[in-house]
Amino acid sequence: MFARRAIPSAFSAATRVSRPLAPTPRFLTQMQMRMLSDDMRSAIDKAVASAPVVLFMKGTPETPQCGFSRASIQILGMQGVDPEKFTAFNVLEDNELRQGIKEYSEWPTIPQLYVEKEFVGGCDILVTMHQDGTLEKLLAEKKVLVPAQPEGGETKA
Numbered sequence: 001m002f003a004r005r006a007i008p009s010a011f012s013a014a015t016r017v018s019r020p021l022a023p024t025p026r027f028l029t030q031m032q033m034r035m036l037s038d039d040m041r042s043a044i045d046k047a048v049a050s051a052p053v054v055l056f057m058k059g060t061p062e063t064p065q066c067g068f069s070r071a072s073i074q075i076l077g078m079q080g081v082d083p084e085k086f087t088a089f090n091v092l093e094d095n096e097l098r099q100g101i102k103e104y105s106e107w108p109t110i111p112q113l114y115v116e117k118e119f120v121g122g123c124d125i126l127v128t129m130h131q132d133g134t135l136e137k138l139l140a141e142k143k144v145l146v147p148a149q150p151e152g153g154e155t156k157a
């Protein structure tokens with residue numbers, strides 16, 4: 001399992017924009033109807049690029065708050081993802097992120113996994129990829145797994 005590490009809080013108050021009260025729908029322009037603000041899009045761009053493996057989840061890796069997020073963390077742990085190459089964002093701490101990431105990824109649910117800034121999928125996809133070997137292949141190709149120990153342990157001098 002992942003070692004305890006700070007969960008970045010990129011979505012601080014500084015990244016949020018205050019919005020005026022929403023107008024009634026018939027007066028909304030196409031621009032206004034877009035839910036994902038430019039500020040949030042660029043905050044998510046940064047989050048996605050903040051580590052080679054990024055999971056948007058409910059709760060933290062140490063204390064997931066939903067079974068789907070827990071299962072995703074367990075899969076990444078079983079795969080041997082290097083904690084140094086992993087970061088998680090807790091969407092329960094920021095409702096704007098929780099909604100924004102869905103629009104950003106065009107994926108309606110949490111968790112969401114990104115590898116090297118590419119959206120991989122949610123929990124069901126991770127389970128399938130874990131079972132059919134494609135997740136291991138992807139993570140190995142991207143060099144995000146803990147390096148294998150040489151067989152036989154340390155050699156004598």
Ligand SMILES: N[C@@H](CCC(=O)N[C@@H](CS)C(=O)NCC(=O)O)C(=O)O
Pocket residue numbers: 058066068098108109110111121122123124125
């Ligand atoms: N089938 C989904 C399961 C995840 C899911 O259904 N997530 C729900 C419940 S945790 C969700 O994110 N709903 C929207 C929300 O809570 O904002 C997957 O493969 O990831």
Ligand code: FES
Pocket residue numbers: 058065066067068
């Ligand atoms: S929080 Fe209820 S299913 Fe995820």
